[in-house]
Amino acid sequence: MLELNQVTKSFGKIQAIWPLNLSLARGETVALIGPSGSGKSTLLRVMIGLVQPDQGRVNVDGHDLDAANVQQLRQRMGYVIQEGGLFPHLTASQNLSLQAQHQGWQAERIEARIAELIELTRLPVDILERYPMQLSGGQRQRVSLARALMLDPDILLMDEPLGALDPMIRAELQIDLQKIFHSLGKTVVLVTHDLAEASFFTTRLILLHEGRIVQEGSFNELCHEPATPFVAAFVNAQRALHPGEPEVGR
Amino acid sequence: MLAVLVEVGIAAGTVSGASSLAADVSLINVGSKKFTESVILGEMLTLLVRTTGAEVEHRAQLGGTRVLWNALLTGDVDIYPEYTGTLFREILADANLTSLTDLRAALAGHGIHVSRPLGFNNTYAIGMLAELADSLHIRNISDLTRHPHLRLGFTNEFMDRGDGWPGLRDHYQLPHSDVRGLDHDLAYRGLVAGNLQVTDFYSTDAEIAYYGLRVLADDQRYFPAYQAVILYRDDLAVGSPAILGNILKLEGRISDAAMAGLNARAKIERIPESRVAAAYLAAELGLAVTVPRHTWWQRLLRHTGEHLTMVGISLLGAVILAIPLGIFAVRQPRVGQVILGIAGILQTVPSLALLVFMIPLLGIGAPPAIMALFLYSLLPILRNTHAGLSGIAPELRDSAEALGLPANTRLWRIELPLASRSILAGVKTSAVINVGTATLGALIGAGGYGQPILTGIRLDDVGLILQGAVPAALLALAMQGLFEMSEKIIVPRGLRLPQQG
Numbered sequence: 124m125l126e127l128n129q130v131t132k133s134f135g136k137i138q139a140i141w142p143l144n145l146s147l148a149r150g151e152t153v154a155l156i157g158p159s160g161s162g163k164s165t166l167l168r169v170m171i172g173l174v175q176p177d178q179g180r181v182n183v184d185g186h187d188l189d190a191a192n193v194q195q196l197r198q199r200m201g202y203v204i205q206e207g208g209l210f211p212h213l214t215a216s217q218n219l220s221l222q223a224q225h226q227g228w229q230a231e232r233i234e235a236r237i238a239e240l241i242e243l244t245r246l247p248v249d250i251l252e253r254y255p256m257q258l259s260g261g262q263r264q265r266v267s268l269a270r271a272l273m274l275d276p277d278i279l280l281m282d283e284p285l286g287a288l289d290p291m292i293r294a295e296l297q298i299d300l301q302k303i304f305h306s307l308g309k310t311v312v313l314v315t316h317d318l319a320e321a322s323f324f325t326t327r328l329i330l331l332h333e334g335r336i337v338q339e340g341s342f343n344e345l346c347h348e349p350a351t352p353f354v355a356a357f358v359n360a361q362r363a364l365h366p367g368e369p370e371v372g373r
Numbered sequence: 374m375l376a377v378l379v380e381v382g383i384a385a386g387t388v389s390g391a392s393s394l395a396a397d398v399s400l401i402n403v404g405s406k407k408f409t410e411s412v413i414l415g416e417m418l419t420l421l422v423r424t425t426g427a428e429v430e431h432r433a434q435l436g437g438t439r440v441l442w443n444a445l446l447t448g449d450v451d452i453y454p455e456y457t458g459t460l461f462r463e464i465l466a467d468a469n470l471t472s473l474t475d476l477r478a479a480l481a482g483h484g485i486h487v488s489r490p491l492g493f494n495n496t497y498a499i500g501m502l503a504e505l506a507d508s509l510h511i512r513n514i515s516d517l518t519r520h521p522h523l524r525l526g527f528t529n530e531f532m533d534r535g536d537g538w539p540g541l542r543d544h545y546q547l548p549h550s551d552v553r554g555l556d557h558d559l560a561y562r563g564l565v566a567g568n569l570q571v572t573d574f575y576s577t578d579a580e581i582a583y584y585g586l587r588v589l590a591d592d593q594r595y596f597p598a599y600q601a602v603i604l605y606r607d608d609l610a611v612g613s614p615a616i617l618g619n620i621l622k623l624e625g626r627i628s629d630a631a632m633a634g635l636n637a638r639a640k641i642e643r644i645p646e647s648r649v650a651a652a653y654l655a656a657e658l659g660l661a662v663t664v665p666r667h668t669w670w671q672r673l674l675r676h677t678g679e680h681l682t683m684v685g686i687s688l689l690g691a692v693i694l695a696i697p698l699g700i701f702a703v704r705q706p707r708v709g710q711v712i713l714g715i716a717g718i719l720q721t722v723p724s725l726a727l728l729v730f731m732i733p734l735l736g737i738g739a740p741p742a743i744m745a746l747f748l749y750s751l752l753p754i755l756r757n758t759h760a761g762l763s764g765i766a767p768e769l770r771d772s773a774e775a776l777g778l779p780a781n782t783r784l785w786r787i788e789l790p791l792a793s794r795s796i797l798a799g800v801k802t803s804a805v806i807n808v809g810t811a812t813l814g815a816l817i818g819a820g821g822y823g824q825p826i827l828t829g830i831r832l833d834d835v836g837l838i839l840q841g842a843v844p845a846a847l848l849a850l851a852m853q854g855l856f857e858m859s860e861k862i863i864v865p866r867g868l869r870l871p872q873q874g
Contacts, residue, residue, distance in 0.1 A: 168771070171775050173771050173774060173775060193777075194777045194778075194779060195777070196777075197774075197775060197776065197777030198777045200775075202771075202772065202775035202776075204768055204771070204772065205768075206768060208768045208769060208771065208772030208775075209772075210769060210772070210773070210787055210791070210867075211769075211791075211867050211868055212787075212790045212791060212865035212866075212867040212868050213865070213867060214867065221776060221778065221786065222776045222777065222778070225776075225777075225778055225779075225782055254866065254867035254870055255867065256867065256870040256871070257870060270776075
């Protein structure tokens with residue numbers, strides 16, 4: 124469904140992504156994890172064409188992403204970021220309608236789709252006429268998710284979608300997200316720096332460090348068979364936040 | 374970019390300046406300089422033209438000699454009073470003319486005619502308070518060399534003219550270093566207040582007698598004669614013999630004493646120049662002339678109309694050009710920096726200079742004023758459009774792009790609404806600055822609230838100054854209010870909400 128082939132990217136002298144391959148099957152969920160600056164967000168932005176790779180190809184369902192088809196292929200990808208990226212001058216319902224309006228949908232069809240989505244994302248109806256400033260953090264992320272799902276895309280790209288939420292709301296939304304992913308059968312790429320969150324959603328974790336994939340595998344594999352000292356250190360640093368579980372490597 | 378501006382300027386000129394540029398034969402334009410004597414003479418000429426039944430307009434108190442001379446050459450002005458000394462030493466200085474016959478021939482080369490002298494000689498004179506002159510035993514200009522510490526203050530025009538201060542200083546070898554330029558009408562007040570001790574004036578000035586001033590004798594014969602004459606265009610001479618015959622009736626009819634008396638009536642007795650002129654024409658030439666009377670209210674309406682026209686058109690033009698330019702500057706950052714730089718340079722040109730630069734291109738009146746105001750309005754709008762758009766949070770830009778919306782849709786539905794507050798603030802800044810700067814338009818014949826201010830300064834009449842200054846200030850406040858209200862319409866509601874806790 125989504126394939127990266129020998130993709131590289133540098134910003135000036137900094138090599139953000141070294142030659143990298145990645146392939147996702149339809150309906151699969153992968154989590155890109157790693158510390159800040161590891162290149163995981165850049166990789167996500169390469170997938171949706173916000174960043175042009177220096178070399179290599181991005182293939183979406185058999186089509187190589189290029190300047191000519193990027194607008195078209197973006198209709199098949201939903202993108203959700205940490206603070207939601209909702210437009211503050213538009214109401215929730217206007218935010219949701221933007222893309223469909225541009226596709227020339229009739230008002231009734233848009234309305235019906237919005238009704239489906241707020242049910243799916245468990246949003247109260249009365250938030251539709253509110254502006255992003257008038258929503259809670261959790262509601263904003265739910266609206267953002269609904270906006271990404273508006274055209275029923277095949278792929279969902281999510282960059283720290285829960286990063287700005289407090290723990291209770293975060294846990295609640297995690298469960299809802301997982302249900303949605305499973306029920307819709309979307310291909311999902313989730314960027315997070317939180318190992319536990321990543322393992323909550325999928326068994327296919329990809330750990331990035333300085334623009335390279337250092338290890339790919341399940342939570343257990345990363346914990347018990349760290350490929351490099353960095354992997355062990357990364358895992359340990361996160362485990363330290365959850366005392367009571369044994370440290371890796373002893 | 375410059376080419377675009379010039380083209381826009383020329384286009385604006387041909388539209389709004391059509392009445393003054395296209396030979397409108399039925400309307401005669403009389404000009405005068407911004408001092409009372411010139412305005413009185415201008416009123417006389419205006420009245421004389423009007424008695425022939427012709428349509429006439431007095432473009433009173435224009436900036437200075439250059440403005441009027443250029444306006445005469447381009448035909449924006451058909452007639453104006455001038456002085457022989459100014460013609461010899463300033464306007465045609467390069468030709469080194471000596472006689473009136475030479476002058477006549479040289480002017481004919483420009484398509485300009487000159488009348489015979491009107492009678493009085495209003496030469497430049499140097500003077501000081503009589504009391505001070507007596508105590509220092511100063512009678513002649515050459516006596517000033519013995520008092521190098523006197524503070525000298527001259528009118529700005531006198532400071533710069535070839536026949537003014539530089540020539541006088543060289544001729545008399547004057548050693549003074551404390552010399553400054555100021556407005557003619559402020560010089561008298563400066564003398565009385567003691568801020569300056571020596572100034573230039575005109576030998577027919579009403580204030581000489583009024584303030585008890587001593588005119589220093591030009592003992593080494595520096596100043597030439599400044600005989601008043603009338604300059605008029607070829608086409609007037611050819612096309613309107615009746616008008617010409619009427620205005621030439623003034624030749625030889627105004628003596629030195631008569632002119633000083635007229636100046637005194639206008640400046641000291643505060644009688645409007647038009648009535649001073651009409652009374653003199655009635656007494657001296659036996660002409661029954663009618664002076665159209667305008668009430669205070671009519672004048673205010675007219676000035677408001679002129680002012681709003683200047684501000685409105687220039688601002689509209691600036692909005693139409695600067696917002697797209699700002700959008701362009703964000704998309705093409707390198708060209709954008711150049712565009713912002715040019716607009717920044719335009720902003721540093723002093724407003725009066727910018728106004729005068731426009732005269733050769735657009736003549737006098739509203740078009741050059743509108744063009745200058747338009748150029749001034751560009752920067753605030755351009756800069757705020759640029760800042761508003763480039764200040765949009767990167768994640769919002771990304772989100773818009775990730776939705777697969779094309780650039781045009783992103784601009785109209787997302788970027789411009791998000792930048793609207795900043796853009797509107799830029800337009801507001803331009804509007805408020807424009808209202809103030811437009812008062813200078815009166816100097817180049819554009820009218821507006823500057824007209825009573827200019828007259829008020831000339832006549833030392835605070836009431837008149839306030840008639841221009843108060844409405845200008847109120848208009849600026851109204852603009853401010855208007856824009857604050859329009860913010861509620863233009864800036865989307867979602868951007869005006871307080872953040873929820």
